[in-house]
Amino acid sequence: MNFGVIVFPGSNCDHDCIHVISDVLGEQATPVWHKETSLSGLDAVILPGGFSYGDYLRTGAIARFSPVMKAIQQFAKEGGMVIGICNGFQILLEAGLLPGAMLRNRSLSFICRDVCVKVENAATPFTGCCESGQVLKIPIAHAEGNYYTDPVTLAALQANAQIVFRYCTPEGRVTPESNPNGSLDNIAGIRNAEGNVLGMMPHPERSAEDALGNDDGRLIFLSMLDALKKAKLKAVGA
Amino acid sequence: MKAKIHVTLKSGILDPQGKAIEHALETLGFKHAGNVRMGKYLELDVNEQDKAKAEVEVKAMCEKLLANTIIEEYRFELTA
Numbered sequence: 001m002n003f004g005v006i007v008f009p010g011s012n013c014d015h016d017c018i019h020v021i022s023d024v025l026g027e028q029a030t031p032v033w034h035k036e037t038s039l040s041g042l043d044a045v046i047l048p049g050g051f052s053y054g055d056y057l058r059t060g061a062i063a064r065f066s067p068v069m070k071a072i073q074q075f076a077k078e079g080g081m082v083i084g085i086c087n088g089f090q091i092l093l094e095a096g097l098l099p100g101a102m103l104r105n106r107s108l109s110f111i112c113r114d115v116c117v118k119v120e121n122a123a124t125p126f127t128g129c130c131e132s133g134q135v136l137k138i139p140i141a142h143a144e145g146n147y148y149t150d151p152v153t154l155a156a157l158q159a160n161a162q163i164v165f166r167y168c169t170p171e172g173r174v175t176p177e178s179n180p181n182g183s184l185d186n187i188a189g190i191r192n193a194e195g196n197v198l199g200m201m202p203h204p205e206r207s208a209e210d211a212l213g214n215d216d217g218r219l220i221f222l223s224m225l226d227a228l229k230k231a232k233l234k235a236v237g238a
Numbered sequence: 239m240k241a242k243i244h245v246t247l248k249s250g251i252l253d254p255q256g257k258a259i260e261h262a263l264e265t266l267g268f269k270h271a272g273n274v275r276m277g278k279y280l281e282l283d284v285n286e287q288d289k290a291k292a293e294v295e296v297k298a299m300c301e302k303l304l305a306n307t308i309i310e311e312y313r314f315e316l317t318a
Contacts (some may be wrong), residue, residue, distance in 0.1 A: 056308055057278075065303070093307065103247075104254045119286040148251065150307055182252065 001228045002028040004042035006072070006088075008063045009034070013049035013085065016205040021046075024209050025221055034221035037120070043228050044081040045072060047088025049141070049203055056199050059102055059144045060090035069095055073159030081224060082127055082197045086142055087191075089199030098192055098199045100149035105142070106182025112141040114214070117165040117188045117202055118172050124164055124191055125200045129219045135172045136165075136216040138202035140180060140188075145201040147190075148181040157190060165189035165200055239284045241296045245305045246277030257273060284316070292316055310316040 003021045007014045014031060021029035029040065039045060050061035063069070069091075076082050077099055084092040092098045104112060114137050122132040130136070149157070157163050165188040169178045179186045181201075189200030204217025248307045253275050258276040282299075285291040296314050305312040 057304070061303065061306070101306050103252065105310060106252070106254055108254050108258055146252075148256075150308070182254075 001043040001225060002030055002041060003224075004032045004039055006032050006045065006047050006068055006152045007033060007060050008050065008052035008066060008091075010088070011048050011050035011056055013087075013203065013205060016084050016203075017046050017085070020205045020208045020218070020221055024218060025225055027225060032068060034068045036065070036068045037071055039068075039071045039075050039080075042050065042075075042080075044083070044224055045075060047072075047082070047084040047091055048215045049086030049088060051089055054089065055087075055144075057086060057092045058094065060092075060094040062188075063091045064095040065089075073097065076192075078198050079194070079196050081228065083126060083220075083224065084197075084199040085203055086140075086145075086201055087207065088127060089201055090144065091198065096128070097197050098190055099153045100147055100184075100190070102144040102145040103142055103148050103182070105180075106155045107144050108143075111145075111180050112139070113180075114139050114168050114207075115188070116168050116172075118168040118174060119164070120166055121164045121191070123161075124195055124198065124223075126220055126223050127164060127222040128226055131133045132155060132175040134174060135168060135204070136202075136219065137170075138204055138207050138214055138217050140202050141206075142201055145181040145183060147187045148203075149184060154184060156193075157187075158185070160193055162191050162193065163189075164186055164198060165202070190220070239286060239289065239290050239316045239318060240261050241280075241282050241284050241292070241316055243278055243280040243282070243296065243300065243304060243312060245280070245300070245312045246275050247309055248311050250274075252307055261282050277310075289316055
């Protein structure tokens with residue numbers, strides 16, 4: 001499978017994602033410069049973490065108008081699999097591909113540490129290799145991860161099982177204390193209503209191999225690969 | 239024309255920076271300061287003489303890019 005990794009000016013987790021896709025998964029990873037206008041030949045798209053455009057104005061606010069974003073909107077509309085990690089999540093929010101917005105962390109601090117997240121929905125292309133309720137340890141590294149949306153949208157996210165990850169204790173209890181940034185309803189990751197676009201603040205690419213002492217994040221990439229393979233088999237069968 | 243634009247978090251939305259500033263003011267002994275809200279201030283030239291048209295254009299800039307209306311509100315004034 002061919003995973004496109006979008007590179008914005010200021011992206012800094014693009015190489016980590018490329019490394020995981022090519023060296024850990026053994027699949028093809030293609031860097032895609034933000035000026036590209038076509039995503040042809042790609043099976044999935046990754047918007048990596050970083051500080052696109054220096055986070056000027058708001059995180060993701062400028063990057064969402066990069067030429068490649070039109071192609072990503074179209075790719076997503078056609079059902080293509082899109083994952084945004086950290087700054088990638090922030091860009092997807094600004095682009096309206098996912099609902100809501102990010103506020104500064106409650107503590108005002110940039111937080112860089114391992115957190116635990118609970119898989120609230122294991123029936124997504126991004127979590128198919130996880131168990132429902134499984135606790136994953138994945139690092140976060142952000143200053144703006146305090147997810148906010150209006151009450152009506154939050155109710156819809158809850159009702160449609162669009163909340164995919166929530167911050168929790170190592171035992172899997174979703175508590176105020178386990179919420180690192182003040183995020184609404186302990187939200188760490190959400191998907192769109194159609195289910196093919198996911199945004200998450202934790203960095204699975206930083207915890208995807210034994211050499212790093214933690215490979216929980218690999219499950220996200222394995223799930224994506226698995227879903228892509230199944231979709232391809234289905235297409236061939238049809 | 240010159241546009242002077244203020245962007246602030248909507249009321250009711252937690253403003254951690256405003257809170258931190260409020261605490262600092264309290265610590266400094268400013269007992270009468272409260273409800274601090276921090277925002278952004280932007281200035282830009284609009285190459286348009288018609289005030290009504292300039293207003294429409296600046297509003298569009300705010301809606302599309304300068305403010306995220308999910309969490310922020312904006313106001314602006316136009317001067318010659």
